[in-house]
Amino acid sequence: MTTATLPLALHDDRLFSSDPAQRAVARRLYAQVAKLPIISPHGHTDPSWFAGNQPFANATELLLLPDHYVFRMLYSQGITLDALGIPRGDGSRASIDPREAWRLLAQNFHLFRGTPSSMWLNHVFHDVFGLRVRLDAGTSDQYYDHITEALQQPAFLPRALFERFNIELIATTESPLDPLQHHAEIRASGWGGRVITAYRPDPVVDPEHEQFPSALQMFGEITGEDVYSWNGYLRAHRQRRAYFAKAGATSTDHGHPSAATANLSPAEASKLFDKVVSGKATAADAELFRAQILTEMAAMSLDDGLVMQLHPGCFRNHNHQLFERYGRDKGADMPLRTEYIQALKPLLDRFGNEPGFKLILFTLDESTYSRELAPLAGHYPALFLGPAWWFHDAPEGMWRFREQTLSSGGFYNTVGFNDDTRAFLSIPARHDVARRVDCAFLAKLVAEHRMDEDEAAELVVDLAYNLPKKAYKL
Template structure:
């Protein structure tokens, strides 16, 4: 065991609680990974090409990493982040790695540090903390391993003990990479998920062109309300042939609406017309589409996920210079009780529907989300998300939802990542924190240990399979 990975890491400090946590973790440590929601690139599994150098694997694409470095005044160019205008950025992986290593102390106390140390230790055998002094040695060590076949995507997938992983695609995606995977005969189970934001959000870049392409792909008249809805039905069916069991919706708010057909049709005409779409209409349309998607889910069985509450691209200068997803998405207060009412009034009592709610606003855990999920048959709570997918964030999630919603209205863990080497680390953190939480309940005699074992296995494995129908 590398000194970077203490066997008791993340367990409660109290010796009796720690002993229980160890036993519970022993029951779940080796369970396969079920990853029902994430953003890895299906081409990795399709083509099985080696990953590039250490910097391009760990620094350049990981917004958790470069946002922290940027916040301390390090220009993104020096970290190799590509510029929208094609301007010059650092291309030398070793130079980027040195800068990263010299600033590794910035990640103290963050989950990024835990994920990185886990990957460094378990995949590359690092025995000491990354720092300026060992930057070159570690770079060479990792770069060398990345060239080996055992470090290609499929080998890692198997080594990670992934039972199934979901990627996320737009309805406009042809799922060619998924077809390649299927046709390759490889046994790894990679499924897609239906993320229709580009054709559901009138404020999405290129919405109108997206609709046109949506029509070409489906053969439907996607500029008529009924043809547009039918196109969704067809495309969802197509996604199901590539294993999809879920849809995902990344809206600014959790607003839903349930308009009469005529009003919905008129709204559709407005958002697809030539006049600029008002902010109110855009919100109304996104909200109406959540209810439409719920209706389709009752027909075709796809599980719905709502991921609301991010103010995207908050930093105007960064957006202009480097584009989307550069660490400048910031959470904001999110309301659920009134927002979800129209959809819930229509479909909330249907046990056949599964609607999984996420939040970036932790104040809603105990106040809104747990009371809603502890009542409506259709609702489940997704795990602690994004900035909150961390030891303290996960503890707060359990502490603030369990007493009202219980464990069985939650759905296990999502890694939600495009950082492939971090997947085992993320699941491991979740398992350790959940076992620690359960161990504290056992130690305080709020739960018996035999029950805690059952719950631990459900949180680590069973609930995700069941909720996502995998």
Template sequence: MPQLHLDPDRALPPDPATRELARTVYAATRSLPLVCMHGHVDAALLADDAPFGDPAGLLITPDHYVTRLVHAAGVPLEALGIGAGAETDPRAIWRTFCANWRLFRGTPSRYWLTHELVEVFGVDTAPSAATADQLYDELTERLGRPEFRPRALFERFGIEVLATTDSPLDDLDAHARLAGEGWGERVIPTFRPDALVHLARPSWSSDVAALAKRADVATDDYDGYLSALRARRQAFIAAGALATDHGHESAGTTPLGDADARRIYAAALAGQVTAAEAAAFAGHMLFQMAAMSCEDGLVMQLHPGVLRDHHDEARRLYGADRGFDIPVAAEFTRSLRPLLQAFGRHPALRLILFTVDETVYSRELAPLAGVYPAVRLGAPWWFLDSPDGLRRFRAAVTETAGFYNTAGFVDDTRAFASIPARHDLARRIDAGYLAGLVAQGLLDLDEAVETAVDLAYTIPREVYARPA
């Protein structure tokens, strides 16, 4: 029967001399606390602390990294528990996944899943059609134990702080419950206003009406809308938030004049906004969010360059976040210039830039971070948080931006059990990159160790800290 195993030197450089150096660097970071400043775990998971239901519901159905690859092989998403008429038997879903285990060879999902199975759940049965039931039973037995409930795993993972991602419309009840039990500084919200700044969204009008109720501020005009957003930002800060997050297709930040902004907002309320006006307003609101961050100190995270819901029918049938978000070419230099002209040297702004377009690493992002005090580079994101993607990031940006104009690793996941695997991979890749600099005589070993610790722990803690 095939067995799963984790090579202790996985993802480290193959050259023996460099690998030995990398082992020394990695040893300094492997047990450091996890600082998880951007992710999509639901705070209610930890507030409720209920046992996980079954292996498929934990590891398969909610993870679009997993489901998209199986679907690409022709397996209906319904077979993975997604959509109307979906398979409801978790054992059947698990069998489908195990029968397609080979599809994950060479992918970061294979790394994360193997780490989860071996390190988190203590099983070594390799997934396959023949072993699916045995593995399902082994995992089900583990999930029934108290030590595998969410808070127990949180402690075992060594998570120091975990930031969730939340709509301004969220009542933050789960965060309030956690705070009441002493977890308020360990699980914190992040303010993500996307639904409220993209005027062409079908639900925008109802969402703006809901914003007015949640903030207790009228949103029947543009000025009230801004006031309501400011009020919700303050509510998030009171709940422990350290950052905002913005998922736009474009990084455009050209501000509108007040008259134009008011006119477009009124047109949207009347259901008469054009696509061009909506796009212009979205860029204008990124500028406004930067201005608000200068006022209240929330770190601003920007994730542009993705065409969301590429397949209309898939969105209709299965909803958002089902693997059909596809990267597009990104442009930052001109797009961010209005924002950076106004706030790029403002002492209260910290703007963290993410991309899934590697072509801009050395041409645009590293030079921007290498001169503007407000700018930091976010970790490789989404399709790039892979061993080679992480290596390419360091190779492309370090010579221009250095290590200390980056923001540390973020796991960006809703797959709770994969969090330690993702941080472990990033630490191994950084150890290998730093070891290469030592082997070339470009860095001393003690400097490499110090830098690795900073990348894994010190930098994200400092970048996301509230301004003094």
């Protein structure tokens, strides 16, 4: 690995085909979308950043420690989480100088070659911080100091970055138990940035969530409903959904192990719920309960208009030892094979043809793009496809998404891009990658005479801006 100081550049034509005919079209298409405002309808930024508007601490705290994408790769090559100073589950933390942790990233930055992380980080380094040399062992301190100092400047406060990034709207994701205080503070502050929430009920709908019993209790306290009866529990959801909608939410989000849905009678559902709250639910009961909840949430969406998002198929916290020591969200989540055609039928039998209902589907199982998701979205009025998600949110993954959903689903059953990130500084980079990939994809269709360029020019603006606004009712 070289340690010489080498230039860092973002090429204007990055991600466009090297074929001159395609590249020329891609450039013209990109000119239509490069400067459009960012619509970020699904993500995990922390609303306290925008409420408090305090400076970020340093390069390591901002760019390395919260980003699974980044530290999982270092971990995979034998760098321990303690060596990076990742907080442990018990709140303790190895005493590591953040500058030294940063050095581990710098020394191993070659591991990210070709990955989306390297594209996003280099974009941040170049465009946000104005760095013009590459990150490596020799430039590690220069990077650390430059970034850490910059973060103390007013121009790098969260709200200033929000504005500089040209974010028209960003959605965060909160539990039903969240008082949404930060969102209230943002609105009360008079600041013009639009930060909305989304209703993510996992802890109160998943009997296998480790916080389920305590979360359910708090759910009752917050809502004043008898959440240990099925009808009271459903009323509590309705109440909190209305509260979220009032705070700006236009969507709900559901992260289940599978896409299973169910259509139990009220009596059956009530009986199952009793078993769940009694703590005697088997794994199959828990799965059925989650399945029924999706259908209940769809019913509520029909009433309150919240757009429903389903993010299924993840085995959370797969690394047992790491989970025991460091807790959740340590880069050990793994995709699972996921089935949709049978799984969604109970819900679709009830609501699939409802004009007022929208369900946006995601997947970690790309084999379903052409086989299941595009055929479903290309038929059911209620169904739309979310963009390439998580492990697939890279140029190759986005390209496969388009290539495998186009034939049956077209472009207009998709909803534009989600950055789905807590890495705030990378948001412009991520949207830029998505826009470039769509431009490159459409440029190929134009250059191979499957679409006229004026159609592509209209379409690329729809994908970058109009479709997300329409799909998420923004």
